[in-house]
Amino acid sequence: MKRFYKIILITLAISCSSNKVESNEFILDPSKPVEVGIESFKKNNTAHEIIAVYMINHQPVSGIQFQIEPNDFFLLDSVYGGRLLDYDFQLHHNPSGKILAFSMSGKTIDPSSSLNKEDNLLFFARGKTIRDFNEKISISPIVASINAEKLECISVPFELIAK
Secondary structure (H helix, E strand, O other): OOOHHHHHHHHHHHHHOOOOOOOOOOOOOOOOEEEEEEEEEEEEEOOOEEEEEEEOOOEEEEEEEEEOOOOOOOOEEEEEEEEHHHOOOOEEEEEOEEEEEEOOOOEEOOOOOOOOOHHHEEEEEEEOOOOOEEEEEEEEEEEEEEEOEEEEEEOOOEEEOOO
């Protein structure tokens, strides 16, 4: 009888450990909204600030339109790099923080492969703050699917503490 119980316990232990799923494992789920936000806000060595914007997407993306909010605190100088560069997207922006990106050749941004913000940096925005403030920065997103349909999005605010 003891041997029977040992076999059952060993079987249970093995089955429980083999079915373990890591809680931070990334699983693509096209029903989830696109998550956008600011990963970091840093001053570089030329007295400009660099905003690193991330996007975690569960399906291909064919274009974006973002507005950095509030639109009266940051004078946008340039937008570059990140996943948009990897997929040969054209980037356009205005000084008040509106950013457009799309591919003239029809390329799309592949779905994310991780929940890690650093792995999903979409682009970097370079500019200067034009006023001091103590509030949250956010991105107002419009994201297009491969069929040029608007995807559901959530924007994660980034808290910036005054200088």
